Amino acid sequence: MLDISHISKTFNPGTVNEKKALTDLTLHLDPGEFATIIGSNGAGKSTLFNAICGSFLTDEGSIKLGGADITFMPEYRRARSIGRLYQDPMRGSAPGMTIEENLALAAGSGGWFSHMTAKDRARFRDQLALLDMGLEDRMKQPVGLLSGGQRQALTLLMATVNPPKLLLLDEHTAALDPGTAEKVLKVTREVVERHRITTLMVTHNMHQALELGNRTLMMAAGRIVLDVSGAERAGMTVDDLLSRFRAGTGKALDNDRILLS
């Protein structure tokens, strides 16, 4: 589904601030695959997501999604087939618009001049009910009134109301309290399974990295240094993961949040 081949990106080349963010990175994801990504701060996890979404063009290499070459496609056109959630729950929805208006915008059925129909509303209602947060009874309320967890769940729904080819989750539960984070994760798992969406998820939680999905990637210095799946992954513990990381990079993992969680 996703084919990234040999992409590189250097920020501020030729200056003292030069930063090699991605180095000859290659990654292939099969349809329906759900991979988690862990790595130190500055390893290039978010840069990888930005490259896939088209926030910048890569210096080298190509990116294919669902067979189509998207290397030079502008960001807003890629967004049609890529759903993305950020750590900041405020980022993915418009606070001054109602829940149903946000969903209508994300669903985007019909042309530019189409109105929300009763059928659309019924569909949104059903999908909101699946979140089990009572949002289905608040569809006329502005999104600004929701809590962070509710907003993140809504953003997830908006990103998947038309199942995308690829879903990118960038530590989307990190800013939520543990209970809410658990709930949003549960919803994430259900939504991804229901639509069999190919998913990449950045997390700082090692247990999550091994538990969720069916493949775990570890990044360091703009490269993928560890890629485990199948039986090997099933038998892995967090300690195994840490020692494999040291073996792969010659360094210990220097992410406080990872070590503390």
Place this chain on the structure above:
Amino acid sequence: MLTVAQTALELGLVYSLTVLALFLSYSMLNVCDLSTDGCFTLGAAVGAVVAVAGHPGLSLLAAMGVGALSGFVTALLQTKMGINSLLAGIIVNTGLYSVNMAVLGGSPNINMNKTTTVFTAVKGLLADTPLAPFYDIIVGGIAAALVIVILTLFLNTRLGLAIRATGDNPDMVRSSSINPAFTTTVGLCVANAFTGLSGCLLGQMQKSMDVNIGQGVVTIALASLLIGSTVLGRGGIALRAVGMVVGAFIFRLVYGVALRLDMPAFMLKLVSSVIVVLALAIPYLKSQWPVVRRRLTAGREAR
């Protein structure tokens, strides 16, 4: 007093179209469109020239067309040429002065005393009915009602939702499948079409049009918008749009009463500036007040 109210309603309705334009560009799209003054004059100038040529109906469409074109240029400057949105508006506004003079054929004003305008046409239709004295209000009312209906329908389409999201959360739009350059352009075109229509109607109602007709309109409209959102700020789009018209009326009413109390007419612009400053500053000052109070009480306790 009744004449004061009637004049306020006439002017309020015609100016409310500009307020509705700012409702779209300022409140929805979050762009402060400073080309409004020039665009208002442009609509008035083109409308007057077309009406004098004998096409009162066509003059309205022409005014909206050139208004949209002016909005398109403003949008182009900020979305495709990287010019700051405020600056883009000021640049277009300055340039439009020359355009307006050119439209007027080099003379600074046009007289429409003997011209058939939409107002005189409606006056003719209403002759010998009890509604005859209110033809100005009827034309303005129909225009405002139409614009409210069109704007409400438009803002609830998918395109309208996209425009609102562009103003509400640019971060979200940038990473979604909406092209913010496109939504900004459409929003400014539609808004400026209404501004142009507003100018056209004012010129025809006053039966004369001067190249300075639009000076300060953006502040006056902003003042009306802020009054309107205080009166009817919550609720659906339709209600808020009606609030814009109410705001324009209240502004004109207060101004009319002040004129009756011997305030000189040239004070209009200062009054509108003060209203805008108060409306924008009060919420900020309110939010600062607890800090100020805490400092004052802390100082007292220390002593």
